Amino acid sequence: MSKETLTITDNRTSQSYTLPVEHGTIRAMDLRQIKTGPDDFGLMTYDPAFMNTASCRSNITFIDGDRGILRYRGYPIEVLAEHCTYLEVAYLVLFGDLPTEHELKEWVTEITHHTMLHETTKKFMEGFRYNAHPMAMLVSTVAALSTVYPEAKEIQDPANRMHQIKRLIAKMPSIAALAYRHSLGFPYVYPDNDLSYPENFMNMLWKMVEPKYVANPVLARALDILFILHADHEQNCSANTMRCVGSSHADPYLTTAAAAAALSGPLHGGANEEVLKMLDEIGSKQNVPAYVKKIKEGHGKLMGFGHRVYKNYDPRAKVIKWAAERVFEVTGRNPKLDIALELERIALEDEYFIKRKLYPNVDFYSGIIYQAMGFRPEMFTVLFAIPRTVGWLAQWQEMLTDPEQKIGRPRQVWTGHEVRQFVPLKGRSPVAATAR
Ligand code: COA
Numbered sequence: 001m002s003k004e005t006l007t008i009t010d011n012r013t014s015q016s017y018t019l020p021v022e023h024g025t026i027r028a029m030d031l032r033q034i035k036t037g038p039d040d041f042g043l044m045t046y047d048p049a050f051m052n053t054a055s056c057r058s059n060i061t062f063i064d065g066d067r068g069i070l071r072y073r074g075y076p077i078e079v080l081a082e083h084c085t086y087l088e089v090a091y092l093v094l095f096g097d098l099p100t101e102h103e104l105k106e107w108v109t110e111i112t113h114h115t116m117l118h119e120t121t122k123k124f125m126e127g128f129r130y131n132a133h134p135m136a137m138l139v140s141t142v143a144a145l146s147t148v149y150p151e152a153k154e155i156q157d158p159a160n161r162m163h164q165i166k167r168l169i170a171k172m173p174s175i176a177a178l179a180y181r182h183s184l185g186f187p188y189v190y191p192d193n194d195l196s197y198p199e200n201f202m203n204m205l206w207k208m209v210e211p212k213y214v215a216n217p218v219l220a221r222a223l224d225i226l227f228i229l230h231a232d233h234e235q236n237c238s239a240n241t242m243r244c245v246g247s248s249h250a251d252p253y254l255t256t257a258a259a260a261a262a263l264s265g266p267l268h269g270g271a272n273e274e275v276l277k278m279l280d281e282i283g284s285k286q287n288v289p290a291y292v293k294k295i296k297e298g299h300g301k302l303m304g305f306g307h308r309v310y311k312n313y314d315p316r317a318k319v320i321k322w323a324a325e326r327v328f329e330v331t332g333r334n335p336k337l338d339i340a341l342e343l344e345r346i347a348l349e350d351e352y353f354i355k356r357k358l359y360p361n362v363d364f365y366s367g368i369i370y371q372a373m374g375f376r377p378e379m380f381t382v383l384f385a386i387p388r389t390v391g392w393l394a395q396w397q398e399m400l401t402d403p404e405q406k407i408g409r410p411r412q413v414w415t416g417h418e419v420r421q422f423v424p425l426k427g428r429s430p431v432a433a434t435a436r
Helices: 028-033 077-083 086-095 101-112 119-126 134-148 158-184 197-206 217-229 237-246 252-263 271-282 285-296 315-331 336-349 351-355 362-373 377-400
Strands: 005-010 015-020 061-064 069-072
Touching: 015 028, 069 077, 069 086, 069 315, 077 217, 077 315, 086 101, 086 197, 086 217, 086 377, 101 158, 101 197, 119 134, 119 158, 134 158, 134 252, 134 377, 158 197, 158 252, 158 377, 197 217, 217 315, 217 362, 217 377, 237 252, 237 377, 252 377, 271 285, 271 336, 271 362, 271 377, 285 336, 315 362, 336 351, 336 362, 362 377
Parallel strands: none
Antiparallel strands: 005 015, 061 069
């Protein structure tokens, strides 16, 4: 018998089954043959929150959470952050290899020439309430692009798909900048094709009446590095949303909007906004021990700490800490950094956090940098969504071109009633208030 197998004995029937093991997994469908009788549906796995279920084969992003490793297409994140631009990394994530000089030039030109938003999109965004959350504006506007590009629904045509992918990567910063300026009541700044991806974004955010906006090169590079760190992160909540919604063959704008909606939650991309609120709540270094005590007593979570996969230091947090020092040389030190460092120091020495393998994640320091650059916390998740778009689209392409994939459709374990007798309206007894 091959060693790459698993033998299971069903104690209900005393029957044994041998299942193949491939890449350290068994196929869930192989369990279906395990039945107690001909009417039995067959064995399923129960895995709320996908704690131990691989939903796809992928060769985009590799994470080894125990060893703190993150690689895109085989390249360690630290190396990419040191040597590449975001658009170079986006090319890698999407196409599988780093571009040559010529390929990069063409890629940058193409992205640059798709940054404009249709005027109707601008008008659409002007309709948002003055205090609308920028992430909600981003999600809705990305979905609304589906009305501007109806041909995007031809998702089986690779050339069409690539066209929409370029549009999305290019337009995300333009939508984000418009959302930002809308919330401040400032007029929209059109993209400037002479500028790099991060500089153009900064230009659309912060240009006022000067004829030519000149971005600070240190801040532009820091933003680019932050974009690299956020480009993809394998099968997280939003990537899984992208794959699941995309598996119904919805168009890429609607699908990306769904992924961005998943990202907006405070347990996912929204955590960086929550970190800043938490640091505000703590207020000063002296209050850190009391705050940690409160968390340990079960009152809330330490935002920016912990990760479903990393049970060692998040490698992105290390690069961010390094980038923070460079940014603060330009902007001045964000006083919240001292609170964050003290929080990290105390938490990393504390038995509660050690035992649960809780370390700072990418969101712990990114918000502090963004704030020092002048962003309000509401913009933080938007800044996450811009670079993650390429990751979502790479996951989407991989899913669509994988012959094993079908429409995503999990099973359930039924815990409800057996068939019930219908009671006409007048004969029903009241439902207990607590059950409503
Ligand atoms: N602060 C305090 N305790 C935490 C914690 C945090 N940030 N994150 C997890 N824990 C505790 C849980 O309460 C649980 O304790 P218990 O075993 O006594 O019940 C234990 O650690 C395991 O946590 P669990 O919620 O099962 O981990 P998860 O893998 O489901 O959750 C996160 C992962 C990221 C959702 C979670 O760590 C979290 O909510 N972190 C804060 C939000 C955040 O920073 N998100 C950004 C992720 S990049």
